[in-house]
Amino acid sequence: MSSLSRSPDTTLAAAAPSPVVVRADDVFKSYDAGAIRVLNGVDFSAHAGQTIALCGPSGCGKSTLLHLLGGLDEPTAGRIFIHGAQLQRGRSTLNILRHQIGFVFQLHNLIPGLTLEENCMVPAVAAGTPRDTARARLHHLAERTGLSHRINQRIQKLSGGERQRTALCRALMNKPGILLADEPTGSLDEHTSAQIFNLLLELAETEGITLIMATHDRAIAGKCDRLVEMRDGKVVESGLPHA
Amino acid sequence: MIFLKLILTNLSRHRVRTGISIAGIAFSVAAMLTVVTILQGAVAMFSGLLSADSHIIVFEKDVSDLFFSSVPDSAVQQIQAMPMVAHADPVLFGIVSSSDHPIITCFGLTPADSRIHNASWIAGTRANFGKNTKGVVLGQRAADFLHAHLGSSVAIGHGTFTVVGIVHLKNGFEDGGVFMPLKTAQDFFHKPGESSVLTVKLKNRNDQAAFKNLIREQYPNLIALKDQEFDRSYSQFKILKATAWAVGLCGLLLGGLGVANTMIMSVFTRIREIAILRVNGFSNTQIAAMVFGESGIVSIIGAVSGLLIGAACIFLLKMVPALHGYIDSRIQPLVVAAVVVLALLTGIAGALYPAAYAMRIRAVEALRFE
Numbered sequence: 001m002s003s004l005s006r007s008p009d010t011t012l013a014a015a016a017p018s019p020v021v022v023r024a025d026d027v028f029k030s031y032d033a034g035a036i037r038v039l040n041g042v043d044f045s046a047h048a049g050q051t052i053a054l055c056g057p058s059g060c061g062k063s064t065l066l067h068l069l070g071g072l073d074e075p076t077a078g079r080i081f082i083h084g085a086q087l088q089r090g091r092s093t094l095n096i097l098r099h100q101i102g103f104v105f106q107l108h109n110l111i112p113g114l115t116l117e118e119n120c121m122v123p124a125v126a127a128g129t130p131r132d133t134a135r136a137r138l139h140h141l142a143e144r145t146g147l148s149h150r151i152n153q154r155i156q157k158l159s160g161g162e163r164q165r166t167a168l169c170r171a172l173m174n175k176p177g178i179l180l181a182d183e184p185t186g187s188l189d190e191h192t193s194a195q196i197f198n199l200l201l202e203l204a205e206t207e208g209i210t211l212i213m214a215t216h217d218r219a220i221a222g223k224c225d226r227l228v229e230m231r232d233g234k235v236v237e238s239g240l241p242h243a
Numbered sequence: 244m245i246f247l248k249l250i251l252t253n254l255s256r257h258r259v260r261t262g263i264s265i266a267g268i269a270f271s272v273a274a275m276l277t278v279v280t281i282l283q284g285a286v287a288m289f290s291g292l293l294s295a296d297s298h299i300i301v302f303e304k305d306v307s308d309l310f311f312s313s314v315p316d317s318a319v320q321q322i323q324a325m326p327m328v329a330h331a332d333p334v335l336f337g338i339v340s341s342s343d344h345p346i347i348t349c350f351g352l353t354p355a356d357s358r359i360h361n362a363s364w365i366a367g368t369r370a371n372f373g374k375n376t377k378g379v380v381l382g383q384r385a386a387d388f389l390h391a392h393l394g395s396s397v398a399i400g401h402g403t404f405t406v407v408g409i410v411h412l413k414n415g416f417e418d419g420g421v422f423m424p425l426k427t428a429q430d431f432f433h434k435p436g437e438s439s440v441l442t443v444k445l446k447n448r449n450d451q452a453a454f455k456n457l458i459r460e461q462y463p464n465l466i467a468l469k470d471q472e473f474d475r476s477y478s479q480f481k482i483l484k485a486t487a488w489a490v491g492l493c494g495l496l497l498g499g500l501g502v503a504n505t506m507i508m509s510v511f512t513r514i515r516e517i518a519i520l521r522v523n524g525f526s527n528t529q530i531a532a533m534v535f536g537e538s539g540i541v542s543i544i545g546a547v548s549g550l551l552i553g554a555a556c557i558f559l560l561k562m563v564p565a566l567h568g569y570i571d572s573r574i575q576p577l578v579v580a581a582v583v584v585l586a587l588l589t590g591i592a593g594a595l596y597p598a599a600y601a602m603r604i605r606a607v608e609a610l611r612f613e
Contacts, residue, residue: 004405033366067607067610070522072522072605072607072610073605074519077261094524094526097522097524098524103522103523105610108516109519109522109610111249111252111516111519112255112517113252113253113255114245114248114249114252117247121245122245122520122523122525123247123248123523123524124245125246126520126523126524126525126526126529127524131244156381170523174524206478
């Protein structure tokens, strides 16, 4: 951890030529009228194409920060910007959620009863993407993730790794610029976990996606462009994972 | 297509629950259709019976039931003699029972009555009607269930009569009825010199208002109504129709509660799934549309099933001998439309709260508790 820069997060922007796509300005989040404080003034930014690992002990606010960055929740105070537009309750945030952000969770969160294809088509349906366009995108992603032969299978018949890859395909259906991953390999064995993570990195690179991933796995975090260490609802360290 | 699949998948996941919900709507629709059709058919038949070849019905004012109406012979004769009247036929209604049949409708008629004239005679001739005070004409259906034929004796109520004719009539009440000479009926039902109603045909239909005024002025105890007015204002008809719709609506309300229960359970048991849909960009409108879509499908399947069950019930009831002549199996398109619309509205109403609940589900809260 000593290799991490202690400089403010914004200083990294100077080193990175790509534009800031996600920014959190002095974000607070509390529950029960302030009785439970989860985030205590988080400043965070991510540049286009970066892969960022959010690390820290359980309860430090990693997932909460991801939810706020993805527009699933609103900060108690502070502001979140996606591509320079502030997230606010309403249709504009919904559009950002639909077209700019993809989510992958620890659990695959697929809909039982539907096939792989049908699950992946859900974001396209929500966004009103033409069926042919969506199918072409799905077939492209299925090929990239090695799921082409399983496309008509029901979710129940897929293995754990296949389900998580399906969840990844679904998250990328609407070609989001930002992929938020909350412990995406947390429920998988070591081998599958490595496979999924490598796939994440590969897709992020080839699709030009900014990947922000909460993880406890230091080895995985070490392969990201940047590591952000959180503790007690704050970003305490941010910088390159390796010296 | 995926949207529809999402709806159908959820319904098929809990087949028993969905089936019970559909059955609730189906039986409600069937009950409503059956009750409304039977009662409306009965009303239409009774109304048709009164309005046969007439423009106006004259009966006793303020009676709740035509069986209790009394139009004196003197009034009948004076009205028949009015210049604007083409013909006026007195009818005395009575209900008797036989050993096998609890209800047999009797009509006391004059030989000149249009029912006798316009009937299709299967046995006997119209010339015989009224010649013999103990001679009756039977509707075809009445002859069937009384096992009677021309010349046979039939026990009707406390009397025994000779069958002098058998006629086929389109009106079920009439086809299942017994026609007596008016005088015989007056004696039989202890109403000497009285008729229940007087059905009047005017020479000029445009004189209806003038005729009504004349009756109002000359016979304060009587009232004259156009056929359509009678249909609308006769309290028995109103009570029957209101009862039919009320019973049907109560059934549908119960069905609607079933749908509401199903939809509430459906939403409660997949809060996480709805959260996932939210994460994947589903709007409030799309979430609500999914819930309403589910209830809509349940309602449509229930309504269609109910219509089939109801039609089958009506057909089967028509086959019951004791109900011969009292059930009109024709289902009115308007009734079908009303029942289907009410079923759909019930389904929508049943989904209101579940949809509102689903729209309030916040993805982040649902996902936090894994």
